[in-house]
Every structure is written in structure tokens, then in C-alpha cells.
Amino acid sequence: MLVIYLPLLTLLAFSFNNSLSVGFPWRGFTLRWWEKFFSDPVALTAVKNSFVAAVAVAVVATLMGLGVAFPLVRRGFRGQNVLLSSLLVPIAVPSLLIGISLFSLLRVQLGLELSLFTLAIGHILVALPYSSLVLMARLIGFDRALEEAAQDLGATGFTTFRKITFPIIRPGIFVSMFLAFIISLEDAVIANFLVGSDLTVPMYVFGQLRRWEGLNTAMALSSFMAVIALAVACLFLIRAIGPRLRRPSKD
Amino acid sequence: MKLELKDDTTRRERELNIFRKMKKLVYYLRLFPAVFWLLVFLVLPLSVMFIYSFWTMVRFELIPTWTLKNYLDIFVKAEGLYIKLLFKSIGMATAVTLGAIALAYPAAYYISTRGGKYKYVLLNLIMTPYLVSWVITIFGWRMVIGYTGLVNTVLMSVGLISEPMRLWGNWMTVIFVLIVSWTGWLVLPIFVSLEKIDRTLLEAGEDLGASPLENFRKITLPLSMPGLLIATFFVLIPTFGEFVAPLLAGGTSGAMIGTAIEATFKRMHNWPFGSAMAFLLVAIALITSLVLIRKAGLRTLMESL
Numbered sequence: 001m002l003v004i005y006l007p008l009l010t011l012l013a014f015s016f017n018n019s020l021s022v023g024f025p026w027r028g029f030t031l032r033w034w035e036k037f038f039s040d041p042v043a044l045t046a047v048k049n050s051f052v053a054a055v056a057v058a059v060v061a062t063l064m065g066l067g068v069a070f071p072l073v074r075r076g077f078r079g080q081n082v083l084l085s086s087l088l089v090p091i092a093v094p095s096l097l098i099g100i101s102l103f104s105l106l107r108v109q110l111g112l113e114l115s116l117f118t119l120a121i122g123h124i125l126v127a128l129p130y131s132s133l134v135l136m137a138r139l140i141g142f143d144r145a146l147e148e149a150a151q152d153l154g155a156t157g158f159t160t161f162r163k164i165t166f167p168i169i170r171p172g173i174f175v176s177m178f179l180a181f182i183i184s185l186e187d188a189v190i191a192n193f194l195v196g197s198d199l200t201v202p203m204y205v206f207g208q209l210r211r212w213e214g215l216n217t218a219m220a221l222s223s224f225m226a227v228i229a230l231a232v233a234c235l236f237l238i239r240a241i242g243p244r245l246r247r248p249s250k251d
Numbered sequence: 252m253k254l255e256l257k258d259d260t261t262r263r264e265r266e267l268n269i270f271r272k273m274k275k276l277v278y279y280l281r282l283f284p285a286v287f288w289l290l291v292f293l294v295l296p297l298s299v300m301f302i303y304s305f306w307t308m309v310r311f312e313l314i315p316t317w318t319l320k321n322y323l324d325i326f327v328k329a330e331g332l333y334i335k336l337l338f339k340s341i342g343m344a345t346a347v348t349l350g351a352i353a354l355a356y357p358a359a360y361y362i363s364t365r366g367g368k369y370k371y372v373l374l375n376l377i378m379t380p381y382l383v384s385w386v387i388t389i390f391g392w393r394m395v396i397g398y399t400g401l402v403n404t405v406l407m408s409v410g411l412i413s414e415p416m417r418l419w420g421n422w423m424t425v426i427f428v429l430i431v432s433w434t435g436w437l438v439l440p441i442f443v444s445l446e447k448i449d450r451t452l453l454e455a456g457e458d459l460g461a462s463p464l465e466n467f468r469k470i471t472l473p474l475s476m477p478g479l480l481i482a483t484f485f486v487l488i489p490t491f492g493e494f495v496a497p498l499l500a501g502g503t504s505g506a507m508i509g510t511a512i513e514a515t516f517k518r519m520h521n522w523p524f525g526s527a528m529a530f531l532l533v534a535i536a537l538i539t540s541l542v543l544i545r546k547a548g549l550r551t552l553m554e555s556l
Binding site: 064065068071087090093098101104109182188189201205229232 | 278279286288294300380383385484485488489493512516522526529532533
């Protein structure tokens with residue numbers, strides 16, 4: 001299972017390799033590529049862009065998801081099945097087609113400049129089904145009696161939301177944001193079509209891989225992302241095993 | 252006097268009704284952003300592309316010819332290359348799905364039954380690598396199984412092989428990379444449906460004299476089916492249209508229909524043809540989705556997320 005971490009660790013290891021070619025043989029430890037990465041404005045902008053877009057997508061997709069989740073789960077309405085099916089469409093349609101069709105609409109027909117903004121539009125579209133489904137799932141298991149109890153005790157609509165509804169759906173909101181964040185951060189297909197001169201990390205690496213120049217900067221960048229992922233993983237590990245380590249000192 | 256009272260009530264009733272209707276409208280207003288988004292950015296562009304698939308492209312200009320030629324071309328063009336590619340892609344996607352499920356199921360089973368308090372930690376650990384972009388992950392794999400990669404170098408230094416193996420750049424690479432990458436994503440839905448199984452059912456089975464294997468076959472497996480079907484949905488459909496993996500890792504033998512569609516749009520500038528191929532793929536995907544979701548049920552879909 002941990003095989004998944006293999007490519008990430010390998011990338012990290014090789015980013016220190018003092019060699020122009022990618023891979024073995026090992027020619028000595030060097031921080032050269034990392035220096036190049038941190039001083040490369042294009043690469044750094046790509047990182048910033050990716051994160052900014054991902055955060056925006058996470059927030060917007062979750063808000064929209066909330067907007068659909070409540071009515072769909074709690075109050076039926078005409079056309080709810082149509083809405084539900086349309087929500088699933090972005091998953092069934094290859095991102096390729098979504099990217100192309102949005103490109104056609106936004107660039108060709110509306111004449112908009114491609115940018116991070118257009119990219120966000122595409123990402124939000126793809127993330128929306130996942131956000132909505134997560135939130136709906138969370139709402140279905142929700143016991144409305146709790147809300148009614150609060151209102152019987154005199155809470156207004158807003159207070160009920162704040163103290164009862166929100167804490168219960170909060171995990172769902174986190175999952176939805178996390179999911180949308182990942183979807184946006186790691187997408188390369190839609191970015192291929194919708195990002196103009198603004199670059200995102202996947203696009204940057206993709207471009208470098210296809211062109212064979214400055215490959216090592218891409219390596220450092222990739223390793224950087226890998227490091228972030230590994231750091232998050234370690235964080236989880238520490239949180240889980242940490243308490244266990246603390247116990248001996250208590251005795 | 253009585254008549255006056257009647258007028259009063261009716262007016263108040265009317266006011267209340269309008270007030271209620273407005274409240275209802277405000278409530279449903281929250282649907283608006285998502286609906287707008289879906290309509291404008293999904294339905295509209297896709298419909299336009301669909302229409303394009305019936306037109307023709309002549310020297311960068313789209314001409315509304317209204318023909319079925321593009322769809323027929325898929326079967327006919329380049330001696331059936333495209334249709335062969337389509338079948339090959341579906342085959343590869345199926346292989347990937349089966350492989351990924353085969354790996355994900357035992358992992359999910361293990362976490363569900365032996366995870367104990369580390370259940371969610373393990374799940375989180377499995378999901379974190381996805382923070383790293385798809386492209387970067389493939390890049391990393393290239394370092395592991397490529398010509399100058401980790402595997403080859405280790406095997407050579409140990410002496411098992413005398414020359415690096417050419418593991419990269421063919422269709423097997425694509426399938427391998429895809430399987431490994433999708434497995435993590437699948438563990439979650441399968442885990443959820445395994446968790447939902449009522450343990451007392453298993454205990455009942457034991458009491459009635461069933462062996463652990465029988466228990467699994469007759470109780471656990473059938474009950475986890477919905478989760479399995481949903482997992483299939485999540486892998487199979489997107490893999491149909493996959494083009495990053497074949498492009499970066501496939502070489503010549505590893506091309507899939509996704510690469511062909513991308514090339515048609517970006518390089519050949521034959522939008523109608525590319526569009527026709529894409530929608531044929533979508534049709535296949537939609538039919539498969541319907542079959543899968545019908546069998547598994549929408550609830551399971553939501554629960555697995």
C-alpha cells in the first residue's frame with residue numbers, strides 16, 4: 001500500500017542529485033537544483049497560482065454544494081432529479097471534453113483572456129459534484145429532531161444553525177473543501193486548456209516534461225510538492241502515534 | 252360587523268401567502284449559483300460542442316454542414332485506427348479498474364477489520380499522496396521504473412539483470428501506473444461499504460457453523476457489492492478519457508483514445524471530428540454509468556464520499 005509513496009520519495013531523493021540527466025547514476029549531493037527552483041520566478045508563480053486557485057475553488061465549490069445539498073435532501077422540488085443527474089455529469093464526462101468545451105465558450109466565443117480565473121471556472125465545475133455529494137451524504141444522516149429541540153428551547157433560526165446544524169455538518173464541509181482543493185491542485189487536463197499565461201504547477205511540469213529543458217528545475221518543483229504531501233502525511237502520523245508516546249511519562 | 256371580520260381575515264391570509272411564497276423563493280435562491288454554473292459552464296458548452304460534431308471544419312472555419320460524416324469517420328478513418336484505439340482504451344480502462352479493485356479491496360478490508368483506532372489515520376495516509384499532481388506522480392514513477400530508474404539500478408547492482416529493462420514507454424506502463432494511482436482513491440468507497448456491514452450478521456453466520464471463508468463469500472462480499480460498483484464507476488469512466496498517462500508514459504504502444512482526441516483538437520484543428528469522438532466516448536460512459544448506478548443505488552454513491 002505504501003508503494004504509492006515510492007515515486008514521491010524517489011523524486012525527492014533525486015532532486016539532490018548533482019547530475020544533468022534525470023536518474024542514475026548518482027553524481028553527488030547538491031542543492032543546486034533547489035536553488036534554481038527557489039530563484040525561478042516562473043516556477044514560484046506557478047506554485048502560488050496553484051494554491052490560490054485551489055483555495056478559491058475549494059471555498060466556492062463548497063458554498064455551492066451547500067446551496068444544493070440542503071434543498072435536495074430536505075425539501076423536494078420539481079426537477080430535483082434533473083439537478084441530481086446534471087451534478088453527476090462532470091464525473092462521467094472526460095475532463096478533456098469539459099476543458100475543450102469551456103475553452104470554446106470562454107475563449108473562442110466570449111473572447112475572454114485565459115487566466116487563473118477561467119481555470120477556476122473549470123475547476124469549480126469539476127469539483128462541484130464531489131462537494132455536493134459529500135455534503136448531501138452528511139445531511140442525510142442528520143437527525144432533524146436536534147434542530148427542532150433547539151427551536152423548542154427558543155433558539156432563532158440563525159442560532160440553531162450556528163450551534164447545532166453547523167457543528168454537525170462541519171466534518172462534511174472540511175471533507176468537501178479538502179476534496180475540491182485536491183481536485184484543483186492536481187488537475188493538469190483542464191489547466192492545459194483553460195490557463196493562459198498564468199501557470200499552475202501541473203502545467204509547468206507538464207510543459208517541461210514535453211520539452212526536455214530545465215528538467216531539473218521541474219524536479220525540484222515536483223519534489224517540493226512531494227515534500228508538502230509527505231509533511232502532511234507525517235503530521236497525520238504524529239497526531240495518531242503522538243499520544244501513545246506521551247503516555248509513559250505520565251506514569 | 253360579521254362581514255368586516257371576513258374581509259380582514261382574507262386580506263391577512265393573502266398577505267401571509269405572499270410572505271410565505273417570498274420566503275420559499277429566498278430559500279430556493281441558494282440553489283441558484285450551482286444551477287447557474289451547471290447551465291452556463293456545463294450544459295451550454297457541451298451542447299455547442301455536440302452541435303459542432305455535426306459540422307465540418309475547413310481551414311480553421313467551422314461550417315454548419317449538418318452531417319453524420321464525423322461519426323462515421325471514427326469507424327472509417329485511417330483504416331479503422333480510431334475505432335481500434337477506442338476498443339483498446341476501453342480494454343485498458345477495464346484492466347485498470349479490475350486491477351485497482353483487486354488491490355483496493357484487500358486493503359480496505361484490512362483497515363476495516365484490523366484497523367482499530369488507526370483506521371482513519373491509515374485512510375488519511377492513503378489519501379495524502381493525491382495532493383501531488385497527477386503529472387508529478389507520473390514523473391516520479393518514471394524515476395522508479397524508467398531506464399535509469401530505481402528498480403533497474405537496484406536490480407543491476409545486485410546482479411539479477413545485466414542490462415536495464417525497458418519498463419517505461421509502453422501500454423503496460425500505462426496500465427501499471429494507472430492501477431497504482433487509482434487504488435488509493437478506491438480504498439475509501441470500499442472501506443465505507445465494508446464498515447456499514449452489520450457485524451452481528453457475521454456473528455450469526457459463525458453461530459450457524461460457517462467457516463470464515465464462507466462468511467466472507469456469502470455475507471461480506473454481497474453486502475459490499477454496492478460499494479464495489481460505485482468504486483468501479485469512479486475508476487472506469489474517467490479512465491476512458493485518460494490522456495495524461497498515455498501521453499507521458501505510453502510511448503507508441505500505449506496511446507489511448509484520449510491522446511487521439513487531444514491531438515485532433517490541438518494539432519489537427521479538426522474540431523468536429525474530435526468532438527464526435529469525444530461524444531461517442533461520453534455516450535459509452537453514460538450508458539455504463541447508468542448501469543452501474545442503477546445497480547448500486549444513489550445513496551451508496553453519496554455515502555462513499
